[in-house]
Amino acid sequence: MDEMRSAADPGSTGRAPGGPEQDDRQQDDRQPRTEPSPMVRRHLLAGELRELRHAARLTHADVAQRLGWPQAKVSKIEGARQQVGVEAVIALADICHAGADRRDRLVELAHSARGRGWWEAYRDVLPPDVRRHVGFEAEAVVVRAFAVEELPELVRTDEYAAAVDDARAPERSSEAAERSLEVLRRRRRRVEGGALALDLVLAESALRREVGGPEVLARQLDALRGLAELPTVAVRVLPFSAGALATGVPFSVLSFELDLPEVVVTSAAGATELADDPASAGAHHELLRRLAAAALPPEESVRWLRAEGSPAMSG
Numbered sequence: 001m002d003e004m005r006s007a008a009d010p011g012s013t014g015r016a017p018g019g020p021e022q023d024d025r026q027q028d029d030r031q032p033r034t035e036p037s038p039m040v041r042r043h044l045l046a047g048e049l050r051e052l053r054h055a056a057r058l059t060h061a062d063v064a065q066r067l068g069w070p071q072a073k074v075s076k077i078e079g080a081r082q083q084v085g086v087e088a089v090i091a092l093a094d095i096c097h098a099g100a101d102r103r104d105r106l107v108e109l110a111h112s113a114r115g116r117g118w119w120e121a122y123r124d125v126l127p128p129d130v131r132r133h134v135g136f137e138a139e140a141v142v143v144r145a146f147a148v149e150e151l152p153e154l155v156r157t158d159e160y161a162a163a164v165d166d167a168r169a170p171e172r173s174s175e176a177a178e179r180s181l182e183v184l185r186r187r188r189r190r191v192e193g194g195a196l197a198l199d200l201v202l203a204e205s206a207l208r209r210e211v212g213g214p215e216v217l218a219r220q221l222d223a224l225r226g227l228a229e230l231p232t233v234a235v236r237v238l239p240f241s242a243g244a245l246a247t248g249v250p251f252s253v254l255s256f257e258l259d260l261p262e263v264v265v266t267s268a269a270g271a272t273e274l275a276d277d278p279a280s281a282g283a284h285h286e287l288l289r290r291l292a293a294a295a296l297p298p299e300e301s302v303r304w305l306r307a308e309g310s311p312a313m314s315g
Helices: 020-024 038-055 060-067 071-078 086-095 100-113 118-122 128-137 158-168 174-192 204-208 214-228 278-294 298-308
Strands: 142-147 197-203 233-238 251-255 263-268 271-275
Touching (some): 038 071, 038 086, 118 128, 128 263, 128 271, 197 204, 197 278, 233 298
Parallel strands (some): 142 197
Antiparallel strands (some): 251 263
16 A cells, blocks of 8 residues: 555554553553464464465375365365374475475474464354454454444554453443453554554544543544554544545455465444455455545544544534
């Protein structure tokens, strides 16, 4: 997206909006800045195995026949839809004539792909599609997103997020609600610490809707202003005066430093969908380009948030 200002170097250090006291939290209560994600490693492994087979000029049927596997197993492994053990990886590497270094890398990936991400401990509150989303996000370096009616999850305060959850699942127990907030806090730390860069286009409607009431929204906007001043966060406000939107569907695009396709995340009717095909990523980058072109630049957006971002302002 040449027209969009890229968020600052994802590896640079940013300070959390809460101030220096947050850096004094016990280290064992914080995630590493970027910890390997078993889900991401499984997709990396799948891609490397696919490339290795192509280089050996073998088909799925060839591999299945030589290893005595069902052909569907080969397809599922290369599509990251099935976990693969170390012995199977070695067998695949051998029939595809991989060198020793390549085989060692594949074995290393196989080990890391079979681990359990921290989000798996929250299966009681995270459905499978959301776990996949969090699993990819855990090793992403940039998230580019568009929001229409509510602010993106990664910038939500606890009380704003709780108000959204209460509206969506009023029957949820207080224990489940707190566990959902634990997940949000862990995801948010990478943003606050500068490990995960954000490039956001926010429709004014998302900034005006009084989620949780005026006071909750006011505190949420204060937190957003703090995040917008981090070197790794870019916020663009898309004001009502910009007219019709290029799309009314919120989405995000996750980018990686690793050799992995970008992942597009969309949410509708309570369901989260992920796509990693280049066509989808290209289409959503084009949407972001058009939305960003209609929005205020980051510097003006910060001024807008300071001057007009109060819920008391009616425009």
